[in-house]
Amino acid sequence: MRRMTARPANAHQARLLRLLRDNGPNSRAQLGDQVDLSRSKLAVEVERLLETGLVVADGLAASRGGRRSHNVRLAPGLRFLGVDIGATSVDVAVTNAELEVLGHLNQPMDVREGPGAVFEQVLTMAAKLKASGLAEHFDGAGIGVPGPVRFPEGVPVAPPIMPGWDGFPVREALSQELGCPVMVDNDVNLMALGEQHAGIARTVSDFLCVKIGTGIGCGIVVGGAVHRGTTGSAGDIGHIQAVPEGRPCACGNRGCLEAYFSGAALARDAQEAAQQGLSPELARRREANGTHGTLSAVDVAAAAAAGDTTSLALIREGGTRTGQVIAGLVSFFNPGLVVIGGGVTGLGHTLLAAIRTQVYRQSLPLATGNLPIVLGELGPAAGVIGAARLISDHLFSPA
16 A cells, blocks of 8 residues: 655645545546636646556546546545544544545543553554554544644643643654654544534534533534634533533533533433432432442433433433523524534434524524534544544645
């Protein structure tokens, strides 16, 4: 497999590479329809890309009348690594240049164990994917972490649920270990990129992607590009105050949305309900979970599916609080779509209905009249596809 050693020399070549990534093999004639170049200039740029090895010939295209055009495609040996580090698990995938997932691994992992232990796990999983024959090397890697990231340097900044990660040089450290370029971003931004590339947001330029997992975050896509803010903390909606002077939150403030509805908050509330005898179903599941007797959002989802009224009430209450915050975002941003993803989406349509009801009730009809609020399509693959999209955007930019 050829290693990617070249970068596009100009914006025209970058545009051609991204078109081939997003649309697959294409004829020169079809590429010419999509870029503002004369036929002779297009031929020059395609030839230069062929010389770099980033693009290869792919047979003759279907006739459009006259002489048949040649197809071109991205080099089939290019490989990207997508890594999605969550609070409680790690997903690692290898893709080709068109961002098709060739292999995908998932492992439980507590991000609080620190960067050393987490990266050891990531590198072991990457090596396993290589050993399976999917890749001889990686041409680039995208990494998602569950906290704010100073994007230009690829460094986490004061992440509330990631002790030991503040200021750790993730981009630099993994680039050395993997031997390829690395880009790092917040995990919810990568979920948004994944849904934009291959999921429910393919045709939308302005949308919000809300991830409800151990924490809550929001990817903001404006004009087709992720909006990260000045310091990389845009979309940290889990720390918008939902209840004045309410429960203490891991960030040090009180009343944050995340303190009331997230995977951790839902597990805590379910535990209390079971202990207080409010839900025989949750109490049974707690007992079945062994000596520690803990509950998770998965238990709440299963109990709700079995008709447990306490679990359904917890989900509806959390969805209503989340909907209150999203309603404010909708009124401010006026998106064309709101995507709900993350581990807590196992709560399904009960959660979605509560969020929709609150947003449609609270936001002005002009903002919500044609606003779909939907579950993401890609599930756990959204983050790793988004990570591959992030590094390919970087590499398919002019050097």
